Amino acid sequence: xxxxxxxxxxxxxxxxxxxxxxxxxxxxxxxxxxxxxxxxxxxxxxxxxxxxxxxxxxxxxxxxxxxxxxxxxxxxxxxxxxxxxxxxxxxxxxxxxxxxxxxxxxxxxxxxxxxxxxxxxxxxxxxxxxxxxxxxxxxxxxxxxxxxxxxxxxxxxxxxxxxxxxxxxxxxxxxxxxxxxxxxxxxxxxxxxxxxxxxxxxxxxxxxxxxxxxxxxxxxxxxxxxxxxxxxxxxxxxxxxxxxxxxxxxxxxxxxxxxxxxxxxxxxxxxxxxxxxxxxxxxxxxxxxxxxxxxxxxxxxxxxxxxxxxxxxxxxxxxxxxxxxxxxxxxxxxxxxxxxxxxxxxx
Ligand SMILES: Cc1cc2nc3c(=O)[nH]c(=O)nc-3n(C[C@H](O)[C@H](O)[C@H](O)COP(=O)(O)OP(=O)(O)OC[C@H]3O[C@@H](n4cnc5c(N)ncnc54)[C@H](O)[C@@H]3O)c2cc1C
Ligand code: FES
Numbered sequence: 001x002x003x004x005x006x007x008x009x010x011x012x013x014x015x016x017x018x019x020x021x022x023x024x025x026x027x028x029x030x031x032x033x034x035x036x037x038x039x040x041x042x043x044x045x046x047x048x049x050x051x052x053x054x055x056x057x058x059x060x061x062x063x064x065x066x067x068x069x070x071x072x073x074x075x076x077x078x079x080x081x082x083x084x085x086x087x088x089x090x091x092x093x094x095x096x097x098x099x100x101x102x103x104x105x106x107x108x109x110x111x112x113x114x115x116x117x118x119x120x121x122x123x124x125x126x127x128x129x130x131x132x133x134x135x136x137x138x139x140x141x142x143x144x145x146x147x148x149x150x151x152x153x154x155x156x157x158x159x160x161x162x163x164x165x166x167x168x169x170x171x172x173x174x175x176x177x178x179x180x181x182x183x184x185x186x187x188x189x190x191x192x193x194x195x196x197x198x199x200x201x202x203x204x205x206x207x208x209x210x211x212x213x214x215x216x217x218x219x220x221x222x223x224x225x226x227x228x229x230x231x232x233x234x235x236x237x238x239x240x241x242x243x244x245x246x247x248x249x250x251x252x253x254x255x256x257x258x259x260x261x262x263x264x265x266x267x268x269x270x271x272x273x274x275x276x277x278x279x280x281x282x283x284x285x286x287x288x289x290x291x292x293x294x295x296x297x298x299x300x301x302x303x304x305x306x307x308x309x310x311x312x313x314x315x316x317x318x319x320x321x322x323x324x325x326x327x328x329x330x331x332x333x334x335x336x337x338x339x340x341x342x343x344x345x346x347x
Contacts, residue, residue, distance in 0.1 A: 008045055009093045012067060014086045019164050020071045020135055021083050022059075027093045028066030034058045036142035037213075037236050037282040040068060040095030041244045047081045053094055054078040055241045055277075057139040057213065068093070071138050071167065097244050098281045101143050101234055104128055104152060104209035125151035126208030129201060129231075130176065131194055131222050132158045133214025137167040139236055143211055144175035153177055155205045159194035159218070163187040178205075195221045202229045212236070212285070220295035223285030233285035239276045246278040253280060254289035 013024035023042070030040060041053035056070035074083050085091060104126040128147050130140045137158050147154050154176030160166045161184045169188075173179040180197050181189025190197060194214075201207070202225075210226040212219055213236040226233035242250040252273035271289040274280065 007093050008090050011085050011087050011089045011091060013069075017071045017168050018166070020073050020167060021079075022069060022071050023082060023085070023091075024060075024067050024069045025091055025093055026066055027068045030058075030068050030093060030095050031061045031066050032063045034061040034068060034096040034142075035100035036146055037101040037139050037234075038096035038098045039139075039244075039281060040070065040093050041097065041241075042070065042082065042094075043078065043092050044081050044085050045090040045092050050078055050081060052078075052242055053092060053244070054082070055097075055238070055244060057136075057236070057238075057281075058096060059138040059141055061142065071135055073135050094244065097277055099279065101139075101146075101211055101236070101282050103150065104147075104232075125153070127153040127155065127205050128209045128211060129198075129205060129207045130154060130156045131198070131210060131212040131214070131218075132156070132167065132172075133194060133212075133218040134160045134165050135167055136212075136214030136218070136236075136238065137172065139213050140211065141171070141175065148176070153205070155201060155207070156180070157182070157194055157197065157201060159183065159189075159214075161185065163189075193221070194218060195225045198222070198225045199229060202226070202231055207231050210234070210285075213238070216293060217295055219285065219288075220290040220293070223288065223290065227286055234282050235285045235288065236281045237276050237283060237288075238281065241277050244277045246275050249273075249275060251276045251280075253283065254292035255279075255283060255287050256289055 007027050007029055009025040009027045011023065012026050013022070015022045039055045039057050041055050043050045043053040056072055058068060059071050060069035072079050072082065074080050082091070130144060132140045140156070144154050144156065155178045156172050156176045157180045158166055158169065158172055159182040163183055166181065166183070166188070169179070169181060180201060182192050182194050182196060183189055184193065185191070208231065210222065210231050210233040212222040212233060216237065219235040219237060223233050223235060237253055239251045239253055242248045253276045254271040255274045257270045257272045271292055274283070
């Protein structure tokens with residue numbers, strides 16, 4: 001099977017990952033095809049009050065066992081309902097959706113999607129830095145395995161507002177050759193945000209590719225820091241989603257437009273709205289118009305034009321109700337308390 005699959009799945013395990021919840025389901029079709037960076041949409045089968053499934057990054061996929069695992073934080077009715085299911089219950093699972101992380105590649109302008117895979121590399125497999133914020137670390141586990149299988153040296157950098165909100169730091173320590181930890185409050189690791197140690201890490205590890213997932217302010221800052229060091233950066237965004245299939249336009253992200261996109265040079269100076277469910281959730285960090293999200297990178301070398309009147313931009317004509325039933329706002333700042341604390345200081 002190659003396309004997204006819909007399954008009514010048996011919950012085989014439920015547990016905790018620190019403050020987060022872990023859910024393992026028997027979903028053979030999803031497990032067989034899921035790739036790092038993709039997501040699944042899930043809701044409890046018994047809960048008729050939830051109109052829409054909720055999106056979660058694939059944290060683990062075991063094709064042999066036919067199981068898929070997600071980790072999530074309880075922030076509202078959908079995740080609260082999921083936190084209430086247990087082994088023997090059933091959940092509706094749809095996926096895997098979205099474009100996965102692409103293999104490491106040299107810097108290249110891009111119309112929004114992750115860079116096209118490149119075969120071969122000079123000087124051996126490129127070193128990669130994986131940056132995760134809070135539960136945004138979830139998709140980096142699968143990715144680390146893929147990169148190690150390619151022979152890439154992997155360094156991991158994770159951050160959270162406080163120690164309790166780091167996702168599985170002990171397991172993260174086994175993902176690569178080094179782990180660096182930051183917390184906003186200094187309760188463990190280095191006090192500060194994930195971008196603080198990045199320049200030193202990038203130089204020391206001779207990093208050729210950065211991958212990041214976490215709250216939008218963090219992704220903007222990580223993209224800026226990587227670009228300033230001349231290192232390409234792929235980001236997995238967690239923009240709010242409804243349909244997950246490209247129909248509703250609730251998940252749009254502004255990306256720099258370019259001829260021949262995706263993969264072409266971003267030279268027109270205009271932006272367009274990309275649906276992160278089908279063109280993402282993984283984007284080239286240098287192609288996201290962070291300024292239009294109100295997250296304007298200010299550092300040198302990023303090459304993003306500030307938002308300006310008249311930018312070509314196809315704003316979705318209509319919004320449909322968001323996952324919680326209310327209207328889905330446009331460029332809403334990240335309100336989830338666990339995620340807001342993981343970002344960069346005012347970018
Ligand atoms: C591609 C993708 C991958 C994701 N991966 C994970 C994951 O691995 N683990 C996880 O815990 N969550 C993940 N999320 C976020 C998750 O989908 C939301 O937390 C969930 O939909 C909230 O549903 P709810 O009904 O519990 O809360 P709602 O009532 O829908 O929302 C409760 C609060 O959370 C905020 N919120 C909801 N969705 C988002 C979002 N996407 N970004 C920022 N704030 C949001 C709302 O504004 C509100 O303040 C992911 C989202 C996407 C799009
Ligand atoms: S979530 Fe509906 S178009 Fe992306």
